[in-house]
Amino acid sequence: xxxxxxxxxxxxxxxxxxxxxxxxxxxxxxxxxxxxxxxxxxxxxxxxxxxxxxxxxxxxxxxxxxxxxxxxxxxxxxxxxxxxxxxxxxxxxxxxxxxxxxxxxxxxxxxxxxxxxxxxxxxxxxxxxxxxxxxxxxxxxxxxxxxxxxxxxxxxxxxxxxxxxxxxxxxxxxxxxxxxxxxxxxxxxxxxxxxxxxxxxxxxxxxxxxxxxxxxxxxxxxxxxxxxxxxxxxxxxxxxxxxxxxxxxxxxxxxxxxxxxxxxxxxxxxxxxxxxxxxxxxxxxxxxxxxxxxxxxxxxxxxxxxxxxxxxxxxxxxxxxxxxxxxxxxxxxxxxxxxxxxxxxxxxxxxxxxxxxxxxxxxxxxxxxxxxxxxxxxxxxxxxxxxxxxxxxxxxxxxxxxxxxxxxxxxxxxxxxxxxxxxxxxxxxxxxxxxxxxxxxxxxxxxxxxxxxxxxxxxxxxxxxxxxxxxxxxxxxxxxxxxxxxxxxxxxxxxxxxxxxxxxxxxxxxxxxxxxxxxxxxxxxxxxxxxxxxxxxxxxxxxxxxxxxxxxxxxxxxxxxxxxxxxxxxxxxxxxxxxxxxxxxxxxxxxxxxxxxxxxxxxxxxxxxxxxxxxxxxxxxxxxx
Amino acid sequence: xxxxxxxxxxxxxxxxxxxxxxxxxxxxxxxxxxxxxxxxxxxxxxxxxxxxxxxxxxxxxxxxxxxxxxxxxxxxxxxxxxxxxxxxxxxxxxxxxxxxxxxxxxxxxxxxxxxxxxxxxx
Amino acid sequence: xxxxxxxxxxxxxxxxxxxxxxxxxxxxxxxxxxxxxxxxxxxxxxxxxxxxxxxxxxxxxxxxxxxxxxxxxxxxxxxxxxxxxxxxxxxxxxxxxxxxxxxxxxxxxxxxxxxxxxxxxxxxxxxxxxxxxxxxxxxxxxxxxxxxxxxxxxxxxxxxxxxxxxxxxxxxxx
Numbered sequence: 001x002x003x004x005x006x007x008x009x010x011x012x013x014x015x016x017x018x019x020x021x022x023x024x025x026x027x028x029x030x031x032x033x034x035x036x037x038x039x040x041x042x043x044x045x046x047x048x049x050x051x052x053x054x055x056x057x058x059x060x061x062x063x064x065x066x067x068x069x070x071x072x073x074x075x076x077x078x079x080x081x082x083x084x085x086x087x088x089x090x091x092x093x094x095x096x097x098x099x100x101x102x103x104x105x106x107x108x109x110x111x112x113x114x115x116x117x118x119x120x121x122x123x124x125x126x127x128x129x130x131x132x133x134x135x136x137x138x139x140x141x142x143x144x145x146x147x148x149x150x151x152x153x154x155x156x157x158x159x160x161x162x163x164x165x166x167x168x169x170x171x172x173x174x175x176x177x178x179x180x181x182x183x184x185x186x187x188x189x190x191x192x193x194x195x196x197x198x199x200x201x202x203x204x205x206x207x208x209x210x211x212x213x214x215x216x217x218x219x220x221x222x223x224x225x226x227x228x229x230x231x232x233x234x235x236x237x238x239x240x241x242x243x244x245x246x247x248x249x250x251x252x253x254x255x256x257x258x259x260x261x262x263x264x265x266x267x268x269x270x271x272x273x274x275x276x277x278x279x280x281x282x283x284x285x286x287x288x289x290x291x292x293x294x295x296x297x298x299x300x301x302x303x304x305x306x307x308x309x310x311x312x313x314x315x316x317x318x319x320x321x322x323x324x325x326x327x328x329x330x331x332x333x334x335x336x337x338x339x340x341x342x343x344x345x346x347x348x349x350x351x352x353x354x355x356x357x358x359x360x361x362x363x364x365x366x367x368x369x370x371x372x373x374x375x376x377x378x379x380x381x382x383x384x385x386x387x388x389x390x391x392x393x394x395x396x397x398x399x400x401x402x403x404x405x406x407x408x409x410x411x412x413x414x415x416x417x418x419x420x421x422x423x424x425x426x427x428x429x430x431x432x433x434x435x436x437x438x439x440x441x442x443x444x445x446x447x448x449x450x451x452x453x454x455x456x457x458x459x460x461x462x463x464x465x466x467x468x469x470x471x472x473x474x475x476x477x478x479x480x481x482x483x484x485x486x487x488x489x490x491x492x493x494x495x496x497x498x499x500x501x502x503x504x505x506x507x508x509x510x511x512x513x514x515x516x517x518x519x520x521x522x523x524x525x526x527x528x529x530x531x532x533x534x535x536x537x538x539x540x541x542x543x544x545x546x547x548x549x550x551x552x553x554x555x556x557x558x559x560x561x562x563x564x565x566x567x568x569x570x571x572x573x574x575x576x577x578x579x580x581x582x583x584x585x586x587x588x589x590x591x592x593x594x595x596x597x598x599x600x601x602x603x604x605x606x607x608x609x610x611x612x613x614x615x616x617x618x619x620x621x622x623x624x625x
Numbered sequence: 626x627x628x629x630x631x632x633x634x635x636x637x638x639x640x641x642x643x644x645x646x647x648x649x650x651x652x653x654x655x656x657x658x659x660x661x662x663x664x665x666x667x668x669x670x671x672x673x674x675x676x677x678x679x680x681x682x683x684x685x686x687x688x689x690x691x692x693x694x695x696x697x698x699x700x701x702x703x704x705x706x707x708x709x710x711x712x713x714x715x716x717x718x719x720x721x722x723x724x725x726x727x728x729x730x731x732x733x734x735x736x737x738x739x740x741x742x743x744x745x746x747x
Numbered sequence: 748x749x750x751x752x753x754x755x756x757x758x759x760x761x762x763x764x765x766x767x768x769x770x771x772x773x774x775x776x777x778x779x780x781x782x783x784x785x786x787x788x789x790x791x792x793x794x795x796x797x798x799x800x801x802x803x804x805x806x807x808x809x810x811x812x813x814x815x816x817x818x819x820x821x822x823x824x825x826x827x828x829x830x831x832x833x834x835x836x837x838x839x840x841x842x843x844x845x846x847x848x849x850x851x852x853x854x855x856x857x858x859x860x861x862x863x864x865x866x867x868x869x870x871x872x873x874x875x876x877x878x879x880x881x882x883x884x885x886x887x888x889x890x891x892x893x894x895x896x897x898x899x900x901x902x903x904x905x906x907x908x909x910x911x912x913x914x915x916x917x918x919x920x921x
Contacts, residue, residue, distance in 0.1 A: 236674045312772040344744040366729045388714025665885045682876025707883040
């Protein structure tokens with residue numbers, strides 16, 4: 001009871017402070033001097049503190065299983081392990097919105113503290129715009145999604161959390177993802193502020209770049225965690241399904257990556273100002289749209305939260321208020337770039353970054369159109385179609401080939417103007433080696449081998465180039481690590497796609513099946529009783545041609561609250577390949593449906609994404625020093 | 626073993642082997658088709674991945690249809706006639722979806738034109 | 748001037764998108780395929796649950812009554828819940844109610860009928876579920892209303908309720 005009350009009143013306090021900050025910052029704009037009132041810092045901090053307090057009250061309610069709280073009742077159960085009781089706090093609609101508020105208020109406070117070298121009015125305006133977003137979320141929370149609703153009489157037991165959400169990767173996926181996803185709000189607010197105050201210069205670019213990197217790193221890691229969860233927990237052996245919720249996290253990432261590159265141009269050459277602003281606004285707009293698509297019930301997905309049209313309407317209106325606000329400000333405060341010296345030369349790094357953006361925006365539009373087109377079709381002509389993996393693969397993969405080649409050429413071109421140097425010998429060698437290796441690898445496999453060969457060759461070409469760049473003298477370490485990580489990522493998913501193999505069969509205990517020179521033996525099953533589920537663990541032995549035996553133990557769990565059957569795959573990872581085994585109960589028989597997959601290079605997919613993020617981290621740390 | 630019986634055994638073994646092969650190829654085709662179909666009563670799973678009643682029956686039906694000699698395309702058309710285009714993950718290219726397939730390309734071309742103007746003209 | 752046109756176009760596009768999303772929120776997510784409306788019912792044949800005689804669907808479609816095919820199973824809770832509505836429908840002289848027993852054990856199905864009553868003039872079995880898919884059904888319970896010309900008039904997906912019952916009665920009155 002008490003934590004519920006405290007949490008609720010904290011939120012109300014936060015909303016009042018938000019409105020207060022809106023008016024206070026507006027008043028302070030008129031003030032002449034350049035020193036930010038100390039009050040602004042304190043009030044922002046109190047606002048952050050009130051959200052933290054509210055958040056901890058909710059966590060506490062989950063830990064003690066306080067079922068007088070409706071959110072706890074809907075999403076928790078006394079037999080849940082404590083780690084998942086805690087993570088259950090943000091595994092539901094209301095709690096995740098509290099997480100949104102936490103990141104929003106945290107970032108604006110950190111921004112105020114870290115921007116002392118920026119003009120005061122710019123900082124006040126950033127605060128103003130961010131508070132518009134914050135107050136919108138407070139209103140949303142308090143009026144449609146209160147995490148502190150009371151239930152009376154108090155139920156004795158909760159409804160429980162879906163067991164597939166009880167997984168370590170999924171537990172930390174939302175906080176990390178939100179630091180990136182919601183963190184882009186500060187880029188939005190500060191860009192609008194910079195636009196109004198005509199503050200867009202090299203100094204601003206340097207300052208905003210830190211925030212772009214922070215948001216980007218967390219978003220990259222957050223998406224990776226989601227994919228890891230899908231692979232290890234969902235039991236179908238894949239890690240990306242082009243599901244709307246997945247797409248919705250990828251779209252801001254593409255925008256942010258484009259922005260990351262463009263801000264470098266802005267810093268060095270003071271051009272592309274408008275485009276940078278458009279990207280900044282678009283990133284957070286995509287985040288908000290994503291939240292709308294996922295929580296309003298408009299899309300059909302395996303990931304969706306409980307849906308409610310009322311909430312959907314609120315977010316929709318809120319989203320479009322922000323969009324129209326941005327459009328308005330852009331229209332009124334936009335200045336034409338009149339400096340005639342700052343022109344483009346075709347062979348320059350600026351152009352290669354423009355080309356990068358060009359491709360990124362294409363990838364973004366494919367995903368955006370693919371995800372939202374079914375909605376338009378259904379509303380306009382009442383037809384329902386599916387847009388699935390084949391669409392995305394057919395439109396995205398062919399464009400990867402020129403993209404990879406540009407990634408080799410682009411970073412090596414100089415700023416402003418470059419000359420066409422003689423083509424270096426090593427470039428030709430790399431190209432030839434890439435083509436030969438790709439051809440030898442692909443020849444053994446599938447059809448379409450011309451296309452796949454070119455694709456793999458392109459990835460190898462980037463791979464060799466970035467590898468060699470590590471040994472050059474004047475190289476950019478962070479850029480190189482990230483680009484190398486990207487080439488490794490493309491190679492890993494290509495090999496994973498081409499060389500994966502699987503077999504699906506119904507087996508009973510004692511059966512053996514042959515697969516690819518290996519023998520799969522179903523040895524035995526054992527049953528256990530655990531805290532909140534019954535467990536059936538099977539023992540499989542995979543014997544390869546060299547008589548090496550790998551043991552795999554897939555599990556079937558029968559949860560009691562709510563009553564759900566889940567299959568837990570067993571995965572044995574080695575450096576080059578994963579062995580993946582999952583089984584399902586067949587109704588009313590003693591046969592099990594068994595699926596065994598060989599998935600090469602899975603570990604390298606995760607390593608390469610980590611490298612990608614690491615490059616960003618190194619760049620960020622260097623800037624801060 | 627008498628020669629006749631021996632030959633019979635060999636013929637049976639060959640038939641069994643090839644029968645097994647085609648069964649295997651059929652299985653591969655069933656898997657391929659069911660990966661491309663949406664399980665209508667699940668939220669976002671393919672028929673291949675789902676173990677629901679609908680998915681299991683669907684896989685049996687696909688197998689039957691393959692045995693009857695239907696091609697992959699015929700099976701997709703049959704199911705789309707029953708259940709609508711929503712059941713197939715592979716989006717068709719027809720007048721309802723021209724915009725879907727062509728709009729990203731159109732945007733790409735516009736982007737190219739804008740960049741070209743910025744870089745080469747001025 | 749050109750800039751203003753572009754801005755106006757952008758604003759109108761966003762207004763359009765807003766309207767589409769607004770309407771989209773209220774669209775139901777339960778997929779009811781309308782592919783089959785007004786098409787002929789697919790012919791199928793199967794064993795009768797009790798007599799085990801092989802029957803053909805075309806023999807069962809009487810051309811002076813509406814035929815209702817209800818897909819059910821003993822292990823399906825909503826089927827149990829809607830059973831009383833089926834008993835009501837069976838009393839309607841304009842309706843010939845046929846049951847399709849889906850992926851069930853005959854023993855359990857017979858027990859279900861013996862316990863709750865038999866509203867069906869005939870019950871056919873669909874042991875592996877493929878007949879239901881041939882009909883175009885995808886979940887149970889599902890109810891097909893077929894007119895005297897063998898055309899599918901309406902399909903109800905899910906448990907029948909009072910409102911559905913009244914609608915059925917209206918359809919067969921015509």
